[in-house]
Amino acid sequence: MRDGSPANVTRLADYLPPAYLVPRTHLDVDIRDGHTLVTATLTLERNPARDDRPEDLVLDGEHLELLSLSLDGASLPASRYREADGRLTVFAVPECFELTSVVRIEPEKNTALEGLYRSNGMYCTQCEAEGFRRITWFPDRPDVLSRFTTTVRADREHYPLLLSNGNPVASGEEPEGKEEGGRHWVTWEDPFPKPCYLFALVAGDLACLKDTFTTTSGREVALHLYAEHRDLDKLDHAMVSLKKAMAWDERVYGREYDLDIFQIVAVSHFNMGAMENKGLNIFNTACVLAHPATTTDAAFERVESVVAHEYFHNWSGNRVTCRDWFQLSLKEGFTVFRDQEFSSDMNSRAVVRVENVNFLVNHQFPEDQGPLAHPVRPAQYQKIDNFYTLTVYEKGAEVVRMQHELLGARDFRRATDLYFERFDGQAVTCDDFVACMEEVSGRDLSGFKRWYSQAGTPIVSAEDRYVDGLYSLTLSQHTPPTPGQADKQPLMIPVKLALLDPQGKPLALNDQGDTETVVILERATQTFSFPLPVKPTPSLLRGFSAPVILRYDFDETQLQTLLAHDSDGFCRWDAAQRLYFSALARIIEQGESAEQQLERLRPALEGVIRRAAEDPAQAALLLTLPTETAIGDRHSPLDPARVHRAAHAFKVALGRALGEDWRRLAESLREPEYRADGDAMGKRRLRMLALAYLGLAEADGIADYLQRTFRDAACMTEEIGALGILVSNGLDGAETALEQFAERWRDEALVMDQWFAVQAAVPGPATVARAKALMSHPAFEWTLPNRVRALIGTLVNGNPSAFHAEDGSGHRLFAEALKTLDAINPQIAARLGNGAARLDRLREDLSTSLRTALSEVREGASANLAEVLDRILG
Numbered sequence: 019m020r021d022g023s024p025a026n027v028t029r030l031a032d033y034l035p036p037a038y039l040v041p042r043t044h045l046d047v048d049i050r051d052g053h054t055l056v057t058a059t060l061t062l063e064r065n066p067a068r069d070d071r072p073e074d075l076v077l078d079g080e081h082l083e084l085l086s087l088s089l090d091g092a093s094l095p096a097s098r099y100r101e102a103d104g105r106l107t108v109f110a111v112p113e114c115f116e117l118t119s120v121v122r123i124e125p126e127k128n129t130a131l132e133g134l135y136r137s138n139g140m141y142c143t144q145c146e147a148e149g150f151r152r153i154t155w156f157p158d159r160p161d162v163l164s165r166f167t168t169t170v171r172a173d174r175e176h177y178p179l180l181l182s183n184g185n186p187v188a189s190g191e192e193p194e195g196k197e198e199g200g201r202h203w204v205t206w207e208d209p210f211p212k213p214c215y216l217f218a219l220v221a222g223d224l225a226c227l228k229d230t231f232t233t234t235s236g237r238e239v240a241l242h243l244y245a246e247h248r249d250l251d252k253l254d255h256a257m258v259s260l261k262k263a264m265a266w267d268e269r270v271y272g273r274e275y276d277l278d279i280f281q282i283v284a285v286s287h288f289n290m291g292a293m294e295n296k297g298l299n300i301f302n303t304a305c306v307l308a309h310p311a312t313t314t315d316a317a318f319e320r321v322e323s324v325v326a327h328e329y330f331h332n333w334s335g336n337r338v339t340c341r342d343w344f345q346l347s348l349k350e351g352f353t354v355f356r357d358q359e360f361s362s363d364m365n366s367r368a369v370v371r372v373e374n375v376n377f378l379v380n381h382q383f384p385e386d387q388g389p390l391a392h393p394v395r396p397a398q399y400q401k402i403d404n405f406y407t408l409t410v411y412e413k414g415a416e417v418v419r420m421q422h423e424l425l426g427a428r429d430f431r432r433a434t435d436l437y438f439e440r441f442d443g444q445a446v447t448c449d450d451f452v453a454c455m456e457e458v459s460g461r462d463l464s465g466f467k468r469w470y471s472q473a474g475t476p477i478v479s480a481e482d483r484y485v486d487g488l489y490s491l492t493l494s495q496h497t498p499p500t501p502g503q504a505d506k507q508p509l510m511i512p513v514k515l516a517l518l519d520p521q522g523k524p525l526a527l528n529d530q531g532d533t534e535t536v537v538i539l540e541r542a543t544q545t546f547s548f549p550l551p552v553k554p555t556p557s558l559l560r561g562f563s564a565p566v567i568l569r570y571d572f573d574e575t576q577l578q579t580l581l582a583h584d585s586d587g588f589c590r591w592d593a594a595q596r597l598y599f600s601a602l603a604r605i606i607e608q609g610e611s612a613e614q615q616l617e618r619l620r621p622a623l624e625g626v627i628r629r630a631a632e633d634p635a636q637a638a639l640l641l642t643l644p645t646e647t648a649i650g651d652r653h654s655p656l657d658p659a660r661v662h663r664a665a666h667a668f669k670v671a672l673g674r675a676l677g678e679d680w681r682r683l684a685e686s687l688r689e690p691e692y693r694a695d696g697d698a699m700g701k702r703r704l705r706m707l708a709l710a711y712l713g714l715a716e717a718d719g720i721a722d723y724l725q726r727t728f729r730d731a732a733c734m735t736e737e738i739g740a741l742g743i744l745v746s747n748g749l750d751g752a753e754t755a756l757e758q759f760a761e762r763w764r765d766e767a768l769v770m771d772q773w774f775a776v777q778a779a780v781p782g783p784a785t786v787a788r789a790k791a792l793m794s795h796p797a798f799e800w801t802l803p804n805r806v807r808a809l810i811g812t813l814v815n816g817n818p819s820a821f822h823a824e825d826g827s828g829h830r831l832f833a834e835a836l837k838t839l840d841a842i843n844p845q846i847a848a849r850l851g852n853g854a855a856r857l858d859r860l861r862e863d864l865s866t867s868l869r870t871a872l873s874e875v876r877e878g879a880s881a882n883l884a885e886v887l888d889r890i891l892g
């Protein structure tokens with residue numbers, strides 16, 4: 019069953035509507051010590067949309083012990099049903115009936131963190147994508163929408179709080195519980211029909227931060243944020259973010275919240291970032307808890323965006339949901355676009371855009387160019403869990419962004435209004451979404467829709483000529499083949515552009531004096547002409563108007579012009595990146611010296627530093643080098659050690675050559691007191707970057723300075739920042755600081771995650787042994803996904819010169835970790851397995867060593883991990 023045979027594969031082309039609908043679901047979840055009893059009463063109706071009138075009912079279930087089954091109140095004999103391979107088939111059922119099942123489950127043993135499980139003494143659920151089938155027998159597919167009523171029962175002392183979706187409607191004591199020490203129950207009713215992946219339940223003893231929000235139409239909504247008692251002081255930022263998100267969705271999309279209560283619960287053990295269950299969001303603690311003493315500025319921003327993301331799902335995902343899991347990007351791409359726009363409105367738009375693009379280009383592009391490439395709407399999968407990818411989320415968001423760009427803000431809003439109104443309460447497809455865009459704008463987007471079905475990153479090549487006052491720009495597109503998709507068709511690519519004069523001022527492109535325009539590249543090659551008084555420097559793909567690789571033979575002067583003068587934040591950053599990449603290529607490929615390369619760039623970088631005070635966060639982005647992973651992706655075969663030597667030498671040279679500037683920045687950006695606003699965060703970011711360069715250069719007195727910064731830090735950004743610089747450069751005091759840090763923060767799980775990550779990030783092969791030792795550290799836990807990501811995820815995804823250590827030790831450690839993890843949590847193992855996707859690009863000896871290590875893991879791998887490994891191993 020583990021191979022790629024068709025039996026394992028689910029295909030979009032095979033979609034059939036459900037045979038039976040479930041208008042009502044009554045759940046009774048009785049939580050006991052060591053096991054839980056779930057009684058589910060489903061009201062079922064044959065689906066009129068199925069002409070073939072199927073007579074058998076097929077339900078999904080995994081890890082369930084069926085105790086009884088009855089139909090319309092009569093117990094069913096074993097001959098009336100069959101349980102096999104995760105399916106319960108009830109034979110020859112009537113048109114309409116009620117089915118009641120009682121199952122026994124063991125949440126205490128559930129380390130996969132799907133379905134109902136225990137985390138730090140509380141019970142919680144995770145049902146997306148197919149976790150509900152671990153709670154009870156049900157048609158576990160997103161196009162079966164049901165109205166849920168849920169009763170949760172548990173011991174009152176240990177679980178005073180019993181939560182589910184919707185509104186609480188009744189509660190009481192259990193009569194039998196009196197002797198047992200007090201059991202109680204609460205019934206929740208969710209008036210909105212929902213697919214079972216949005217079901218949630220929590221039982222625990224938690225602290226609550228309460229507030230209210232009054233919607234535009236004047237309804238008061240109770241906002242309850244729950245966490246362990248010790249974390250109550252870390253919920254304020256999430257509450258502020260939530261209220262901002264609620265107001266933003268009303269203002270920008272006209273979407274109001276629809277229940278009387280909105281709840282968020284923080285959970286330590288969680289596979290992903292957070293989950294948008296109707297009215298009861300469940301969050302990884304890392305995405306909701308925040309306090310300046312324990313949380314970095316970057317994590318504060320993440321909390322704001324994830325809280326908003328999950329809240330926005332209430333409309334884009336919950337009220338209008340997906341017909342099948344192939345349509346995942348319908349809710350995820352759209353919701354990521356919405357949360358990115360929210361963050362842009364709450365913070366600096368230019369900085370947020372560059373951060374989002376940087377993430378996409380450095381993480382989604384490689385996915386799209388490797389063995390795991392798949393379309394935004396995949397055509398087939400083995401385990402849907404493996405398709406919660408950067409392509410579905412981040413590229414999906416770019417595909418929505420392009421539609422926003424093509425229609426303009428006004429029509430886009432009209433189209434989303436139509437979408438929400440027309441499909442409210444339904445499970446729909448990406449085609450339905452685009453159809454609304456077409457209907458409102460009158461545009462034919464049939465060509466555009468290839469963005470959903472065609473995998474791979476398009477390459478747009480630009481060439482230009484300037485003859486007799488006419489500037490001609492020829493754009494060509496080409497998408498390289500991806501696994502299973504050899505031939506590619508041209509896409510509709512919006513290219514936003516401006517043309518700059520030699521002083522960097524944008525030229526008028528038409529008689530109206532517009533200085534920016536969007537050209538649409540729809541065919542393989544097209545030429546666009548502009549009469550201009552001088553030969554311009556093209557500023558192309560402004561705002562990153564399409565998720566493509568742009569090839570244009572910029573000369574250094576043009577890049578410096580763009581970096582110094584372009585009004586578009588993305589193009590300035592892109593110019594800096596191009597300058598860095600070409601300097602690094604000269605070091606790596608031609609063996610030129612880092613110092614020599616730095617001298618060429620020095621005037622441009624000094625220019626950025628001179629203007630740093632205007633926007634320190636943007637300056638920090640411009641002065642940050644591409645990661646070693648990104649540099650490595652531009653060289654073939656991939657030789658991580660060589661890339662590390664070059665990048666390190668260049669950064670040291672940069673630290674030395676501009677030493678005075680870095681010192682000045684480190685001092686002048688120091689704030690007398692901690693502030694949480696964007697301005698202060700921007701300053702901290704640039705200051706920590708300046709210190710990082712001084713640390714790399716081992717500047718005079720820097721170790722002392724960093725030790726003081728570490729000791730007197732006003733917030734975690736400074737504390738972990740200073741620690742990271744000490745540790746990654748092996749500076750004096752690094753080991754002592756690590757010990758002090760672990761001692762100080764040993765009871766703060768999220769801080770300890772950072773402690774593990776800082777050590778796993780130290781470049782070079784010696785880190786493998788350190789990571790191995792850390793795997794035996796008392797604070798390391800395989801069952802805690804955040805910890806595993808911090809240590810092993812950082813090593814594998816963020817530290818190529820350690821992961822690909824020449825002696826193969828990193829590969830062996832990786833294989834060991836995958837094996838251990840796969841037995842505990844296959845989803846997390848499979849996700850970590852993605853870290854091997856560059857296998858075929860590696861230098862031959864390294865690629866052989868990684869292949870050997872992975873082949874061993876493939877034996878006996880879970881279905882999740884097997885799917886990933888098979889695609890990587892080919």
Ligand code: 0A1
Nearest residue numbers: 144146147289290292293294
């Ligand atoms: N829908 C959530 C993501 C999510 C997906 C799967 C999960 O468990 C396996 C958990 C969360 C989101 O987009 O935030």
Ligand code: ZN
Nearest residue numbers: 327331350353
């Ligand atoms: Zn989402």
